[in-house]
Amino acid sequence: MTFDDLRVFVAVCQTGNLSAVARELACTQPAVSQHVKRLEQATGVRLLERGPDGVTPTLEGRVLYAAARDGILGVDSALRQLSEMSRGQTGSVRVTTGATTIRNFMSDAVVKFRQRHPCATLEFHTMISSRRCFESLTEGAVDLAWVTIGDTNPGIEQRPVMDLPWVLAVRDDDPLAHRASIAPTDLTEIRHIRLPDNAVSRIHLDIALNRLGIQLAPETGVADWNTAVLLAELGVGHAIVPALPYSSAAPDRPLRFHPLPFLPPLTVGWAVRGWETLSPLARSFANLVEQQCQSR
Known part of the structure; x- marks a missing residue:
């Protein structure tokens, strides 16, 4: 039969x-x-x-x-x-990201994806760390994960997309705000707003600071980069964060962002279970995000 x-x-x-x-x-x-x-x-x-x-x-x-x-x-x-x-006409793409990812890396790509694939759907799963994103991939709960590129994970492929330099976010009335540049020794004066211990970006930053012999005492802790910048604006402390357009929506915010070129940049990009088995829709969205990042 x-x-x-x-x-x-x-x-x-x-x-x-x-x-x-x-x-x-x-x-x-x-x-x-x-x-x-x-x-x-x-x-x-x-x-x-x-x-x-x-x-x-x-x-x-x-x-x-x-x-x-x-x-x-x-x-x-x-x-x-x-x-x-x-043919990329319908279906869904499941993406896991951090809390700040969509606005900073994917907004234009989402619009273009909807225009190209009006019958397809995008599902976003917010995770607090790259490690949780990797777990979601391993469990088969998502197709794509936007992560801080780090150590290899069994069964996971990573694709770097862009490097983010570090900046120091300080309030306008802070003594560090109007310096011409920030040296490594200047960081010993800051009231550090730290990211969670399990955040890969936090681990990268700690390693870079340790190599410079800098130990920072935390004043407070936050879950994401945007919150760290907001607390710096409120005068709670200083935030060392990747360079993103935090102030693009409000250029008059009382903030200064000092470049920290002595810190190695943070690499972000895609993680998947396998590029060869990725659906055409998922590949389409991944490519659109990469194009948006390259145009920045």
């Missing part, structure tokens, strides 16, 4: 005529009869009755017809969806 046997049998039940099905399938009537015979041999029952006006399904044939018809309709629908997905 094959899928083709079932498809031919359904066509015969619907038309009631072996010759008509043969013409539709561009084959011979004996070939159509052979499909039916294989089904009868596999099921052990007679499926069709022949009459002067054609063929009709037996009681057993009607049972198989109902099941096969519904199954074929479902398979045909699934095949159409798969075809549409392969």
Whole structure:
């Protein structure tokens, strides 16, 4: 019993005529009869009755017809969806990101993706760390993860997209605000607003500072870069964060961002289970994000 046997049998039940099905399938009537015979041999029952006006399904044939018809309709629908997905017309892309990712790296890409694939959906899962993003990938909960590129993870491929230099966010009335530049020793004076211990960007920063012999005492802790910048604006402390357009929405904010060129940049990009197995839609969105980052 094959899928083709079932498809031919359904066509015969619907038309009631072996010759008509043969013409539709561009084959011979004996070939159509052979499909039916294989089904009868596999099921052990007679499926069709022949009459002067054609063929009709037996009681057993009607049972198989109902099941096969519904199954074929479902398979045909699934095949159409798969075809549409392969052409990027519909489907979904599941992305896991940090809290600041969409605004800073993906806003233009989201708009272009919606324009190119109006029937597709984007699902965003916010995670507080790259490690949780890796876990979501491993569990199969998402297709793409935007992460801080770091140590290799078994079964995960990483693709660097851009390097982010570090800056020091200070309030305008802070003594450090109007210095021409910031030296490594100046960081010993700051009230450090720290990211969580499990954040990969925090680990990268700590390693870079340790190599310079700098130990910072934390004043407070936050969950993401935007919050760190906000607290720096409120005068709570100083934030060492990647250079992003934190003040683009409000250029009059009382903040200064000093470059810290002595710190190695933070590399961010994509992580996936496998680029070869990624859906066309997911690849499309990943490419659009990369184009947005390259145009910055």
